[in-house]
Amino acid sequence: MKNYDGYKYIQGGVCAAKGFRANGLNCGLNANKDKNDLCVIVSDVPASAAAVYTTNKVKGAPITVTKKHLEKTGGICRAVIANSKNANTCNADGEEKAEMMCSLAASKLGISADEVIVASTGVIGQILPIEPIKAHIKPLCEGLSYDGNLKAATAIMTTDTVKKEVAVEFELGGKVCRLGGMAKGSGMIHPNMATTLNFITTDARLDAKATQTALSEITKITYNCLSVDGDTSTNDMVCVLANGMAENAEVTVDSEDYGVFRQALFIVMSELTKMLAADGEGATKLIECNCKGSPDLDTAIIVAKSVIRSPLLKCAIFGEDANWGRILCAVGYAEADFDIMKVDVDIASAKGVIAVCRNGAGVPFSEEEAKTVLGEKEIFININLNQGESSAAAWGCDLTYDYVKINGDYRS
Amino acid sequence: MKNYDGYKYIQGGVCAAKGFRANGLNCGLNANKDKNDLCVIVSDVPASAAAVYTTNKVKGAPITVTKKHLEKTGGICRAVIANSKNANTCNADGEEKAEMMCSLAASKLGISADEVIVASTGVIGQILPIEPIKAHIKPLCEGLSYDGNLKAATAIMTTDTVKKEVAVEFELGGKVCRLGGMAKGSGMIHPNMATTLNFITTDARLDAKATQTALSEITKITYNCLSVDGDTSTNDMVCVLANGMAENAEVTVDSEDYGVFRQALFIVMSELTKMLAADGEGATKLIECNCKGSPDLDTAIIVAKSVIRSPLLKCAIFGEDANWGRILCAVGYAEADFDIMKVDVDIASAKGVIAVCRNGAGVPFSEEEAKTVLGEKEIFININLNQGESSAAAWGCDLTYDYVKINGDYRS
Numbered sequence: 032m033k034n035y036d037g038y039k040y041i042q043g044g045v046c047a048a049k050g051f052r053a054n055g056l057n058c059g060l061n062a063n064k065d066k067n068d069l070c071v072i073v074s075d076v077p078a079s080a081a082a083v084y085t086t087n088k089v090k091g092a093p094i095t096v097t098k099k100h101l102e103k104t105g106g107i108c109r110a111v112i113a114n115s116k117n118a119n120t121c122n123a124d125g126e127e128k129a130e131m132m133c134s135l136a137a138s139k140l141g142i143s144a145d146e147v148i149v150a151s152t153g154v155i156g157q158i159l160p161i162e163p164i165k166a167h168i169k170p171l172c173e174g175l176s177y178d179g180n181l182k183a184a185t186a187i188m189t190t191d192t193v194k195k196e197v198a199v200e201f202e203l204g205g206k207v208c209r210l211g212g213m214a215k216g217s218g219m220i221h222p223n224m225a226t227t228l229n230f231i232t233t234d235a236r237l238d239a240k241a242t243q244t245a246l247s248e249i250t251k252i253t254y255n256c257l258s259v260d261g262d263t264s265t266n267d268m269v270c271v272l273a274n275g276m277a278e279n280a281e282v283t284v285d286s287e288d289y290g291v292f293r294q295a296l297f298i299v300m301s302e303l304t305k306m307l308a309a310d311g312e313g314a315t316k317l318i319e320c321n322c323k324g325s326p327d328l329d330t331a332i333i334v335a336k337s338v339i340r341s342p343l344l345k346c347a348i349f350g351e352d353a354n355w356g357r358i359l360c361a362v363g364y365a366e367a368d369f370d371i372m373k374v375d376v377d378i379a380s381a382k383g384v385i386a387v388c389r390n391g392a393g394v395p396f397s398e399e400e401a402k403t404v405l406g407e408k409e410i411f412i413n414i415n416l417n418q419g420e421s422s423a424a425a426w427g428c429d430l431t432y433d434y435v436k437i438n439g440d441y442r443s
Numbered sequence: 444m445k446n447y448d449g450y451k452y453i454q455g456g457v458c459a460a461k462g463f464r465a466n467g468l469n470c471g472l473n474a475n476k477d478k479n480d481l482c483v484i485v486s487d488v489p490a491s492a493a494a495v496y497t498t499n500k501v502k503g504a505p506i507t508v509t510k511k512h513l514e515k516t517g518g519i520c521r522a523v524i525a526n527s528k529n530a531n532t533c534n535a536d537g538e539e540k541a542e543m544m545c546s547l548a549a550s551k552l553g554i555s556a557d558e559v560i561v562a563s564t565g566v567i568g569q570i571l572p573i574e575p576i577k578a579h580i581k582p583l584c585e586g587l588s589y590d591g592n593l594k595a596a597t598a599i600m601t602t603d604t605v606k607k608e609v610a611v612e613f614e615l616g617g618k619v620c621r622l623g624g625m626a627k628g629s630g631m632i633h634p635n636m637a638t639t640l641n642f643i644t645t646d647a648r649l650d651a652k653a654t655q656t657a658l659s660e661i662t663k664i665t666y667n668c669l670s671v672d673g674d675t676s677t678n679d680m681v682c683v684l685a686n687g688m689a690e691n692a693e694v695t696v697d698s699e700d701y702g703v704f705r706q707a708l709f710i711v712m713s714e715l716t717k718m719l720a721a722d723g724e725g726a727t728k729l730i731e732c733n734c735k736g737s738p739d740l741d742t743a744i745i746v747a748k749s750v751i752r753s754p755l756l757k758c759a760i761f762g763e764d765a766n767w768g769r770i771l772c773a774v775g776y777a778e779a780d781f782d783i784m785k786v787d788v789d790i791a792s793a794k795g796v797i798a799v800c801r802n803g804a805g806v807p808f809s810e811e812e813a814k815t816v817l818g819e820k821e822i823f824i825n826i827n828l829n830q831g832e833s834s835a836a837a838w839g840c841d842l843t844y845d846y847v848k849i850n851g852d853y854r855s
Contacts, residue, residue: 118768121768121803154766265775347850354567356532363502434754435844436844
C-alpha cells in the first residue's frame with residue numbers, strides 16, 4: 032500500500048472508527064457452512080450517510096429500498112445489513128424482502144427500519160429466501176463487537192479469493208479520526224457506477240454535503256476507474272457512514288479540514304480499488320494504467336479506462352507478451368478528443384521501464400527485458416498524451432482461463 | 444444460410460460477379476509457407492468504389508492511403524491489394540510502404556496506383572518488410588484468374604479458422620447480376636466501425652451515391668452489430684466495387700432497383716457477419732441477439748449489442764448455463780432510454796425456446812430443458828422491449844479458454 036504523509040494505516044476495517052460494531056455469520060444462503068453470507072454493521076450513535084449507486088437500469092431491490100430509507104431519514108443511518116449468494120434482483124417480491132431484512136435487523140437493534148441500509152450480492156433473478164435470515168438475526172445482532180470487522184468483510188465475498196479491508200488514522204483539528212472500509216468484488220465490475228459493494232465508516236464529524244461531495248469526488252477517481260470485465264452490476268453501492276464520535280469540529284465542503292478528510296477517503300478507496308482489481312475473477316496480475324499529459328481530467332480517465340478494459344490487452348498481459356500495439360489501439364478508440372500522434376507509452380513494473388511507443392509510433396526495445404518486466408505481479412502501463420497537465424489512473428487485471436472457468440457455471 | 448425470395452446463393456466469392464479476377468499466395472510475411480498472406484483482386488473495367496473505415500483514432504497506414512486514392516479518383520477503382528500477418532500500423536514509414544504496395548500492383552497491372560485500394564491486417568507496430576511483396580508481385584498478378592477467389596480469401600485470414608465467402612445472384616431490370624464478398628475476422632472486433640477486412644464485388648451498375656448509401660445502411664445493421672471482444676481494430680475496412688458489367692440500367696438511390704440491390708448487399712454482408720461471429724477467436728458457439736418491440740432502430744441496436752458484448756454472458760453461454768440475470772443486467776446498462784419493467788427475454792436454439800423473464804422479472808423454467816437448448820451451436824437470445832415496433836439483431840460468440848490462449852501470445 033502506498034504511503035501518504037499524515038495518514039497511518041491501521042487494522043480494524045469497518046470497526047476501525049470509534050463506535051462501529053460488526054458481525055457476520057453463515058445463515059445458510061451459502062451451502063458452504065464455513066463461508067459467512069450475512070453481516071451487520073452498527074454505529075453506536077446516528078451517523079450521517081452518503082451513498083452512490085449503480086447506473087444500471089436494472090437495480091437490485093436493496094438499492095431501491097436503501098435510497099428510500101436515506102431519503103426518509105434525510106441521510107441519517109444507524110446500521111447496514113448485507114448478504115451474499117443472492118442479489119435479490121429481478122424478483123417480483125424483491126423490495127418486500129429487502130424491507131424485511133431491514134425490519135428484522137431494526138427490531139433486534141431497537142432502531143427504526145428506515146435507519147438501515149440494505150445490500151445484496153450474488154445470483155440475479157432467484158427468489159431470496161428470507162427464512163435463513165430470520166432464523167439467524169438474533170445471534171447475528173447479539174454477536175456484534177468492536178472487532179467483528181473480519182466476520183463482516185468475509186460475509187460479503189462472492190467469488191473473491193481474499194477479504195478486502197483498509198483503514199487509516201489521521202487528524203482533523205487536533206482530534207484523532209479514523210476511516211475504514213470493506214469491499215467485495217470480483218466480477219461484473221465496470222466503471223461509471225459505484226462499483227460492487229463497499230462500506231466505509233468514519234468517526235469524523237461531517238455535514239451531509241461534505242460527506243456526499245467527498246464520496247462522489249473520490250468515487251470518480253477510484254472505484255469508477257476500475258474495470259474487471261466491462262459488466263456494470265445491478266447491485267453496486269458505496270456508502271459512507273460518519274458518526275462524529277471523534278468530536279472534531281464539523282467538516283464542511285468549505286472548511287480547511289475538508290481536504291484532509293477527502294484525502295483519507297481517497298487513500299482507503301484507492302487501496303480498496305487496487306485490491307478489487309488484483310482479485311478480479313481469475314486474475315493473476317494487477318494492471319494500473321496511468322494517463323498523464325492530458326488536456327483535462329475526463330480525457331485522462333477515459334483513456335486509462337479504455338486501456339484497462341481491452342480484453343486483447345488483458346490477454347497479452349496474462350501471456351506476458353509486450354504487444355503494445357493493443358495499448359495504442361485501445362487509446363485510439365477511447366471516446367475523447369486528442370492527437371494520437373503525440374502519444375508516448377511505457378510498460379513498467381518493479382523490474383524496470385520499457386519505452387515501447389513515442390509520438391504514436393513504435394520504438395525498438397529488448398523483448399528479453401520486456402519479458403522480465405512483464406513477469407511481475409503488478410504491471411504499469413504509463414501513457415503520456417503530451418498535450419496538457421491533467422492525469423488519472425485506472426485499475427484492472429489480466430484475462431485468464433480461470434475467468435472463463437469461474438463464469439461458465441457461476442450459479443451452481 | 445437464410446433463404447430470401449429472388450436471391451440465389453452461388454459459388455465464387457469475390458469472383459462471382461462478371462469481370463473480377465483474384466489471386467493469392469504466400470510471399471513470406473507468414474513463415475508458414477502453406478498459408479497465403481498476399482492477394483490481389485482486379486476488375487476488368489474501372490469500377491465505382493465505396494468504402495467505410497474504422498472509427499479508431501489510430502488508423503492503419505493502408506486506411507489513410509486508400510482514402511486518399513478514392514478521393515483522387517472520385518471513387519473509381521480497378522484493384523485491391525491486401526496482406527495479412529502485418530497491419531502496417533503505427534510505423535513511421537507506414538504510408539510509404541502502403542503506397543509502394545499500390546505502385547507494385549499498378550505497374551504490373553498497367554493501371555494507375557491511385558486506382559488501387561490497399562489493406563493490411565496482423566500485428567500492429569512492426570515495420571512491414573516490402574521485399575517479400577516486391578519479389579512476389581509478378582507471379583501474383585500473372586496468376587490472376589476468374590476463379591482465384593479462394594486463394595484471395597485465405598490470404599486475408601489471420602487467426603480465422605475458416606475462410607469466409609458468400610455470393611448471390613439476383614436480377615436488376617431483367618439483367619442477371621451477381622454480388623459476392625470475402626471477409627476476415629476474428630479478434631479485435633467490435634461495433635461502431637466497419638468491422639475487419641471485407642471486400643465486396645458486384646457487376647451491377649450503380650451510381651456512386653447508391654453504392655455508398657447502400658454500403659453505409661447495410662454496415663449499420665450487419666457488420667456494426669458484430670462484437671467478438673469489444674476491441675475496435677485500427678485497420679477495419681469494408682469496400683464495395685461495382686463494375687457495371689451486368690449492363691443493367693444504372694441504379695440510383697431513388698430508382699426502384701435500389702431496394703433489390705440493397706437487399707443483395709444485406710444478404711451477403713449479414714451472412715458474412717454471422718460467419719465472422721461464429722469464427723470469433725476461440726468461439727464454440729454463435730450467439731444471435733434479437734431485440735424487438737423497440738421504440739426505434741437505434742435503441743434496438745444498442746440493446747442487442749450490449750448483450751452480445753457482455754463477457755459474463757459470453758462465459759455463461761460457453762458453460763451452457765441459463766444465467767439469464769446476466770442478459771437482463773446487460774440490457775439494463777445499455778445506454779438508451781426505455782422501461783426495463785416491460786422487458787421479456789427468451790433463450791432459444793434449434794432445440795426449443797425457454798421463457799426466462801417477463802416484465803423484467805424471472806419466471807420459472809426447467810433447467811434440464813435449458814441445458815438441452817444451450818447444448819446447440821447456434822444460440823438465440825430474443826428480447827422484446829414491448830414498447831415499440833422497431834427491431835435489430837447483433838451477433839457474437841462465446842468467451843472460451845481458447846480466446847485467452849490465442850491472445851496470450853499473438854505476436855509469436
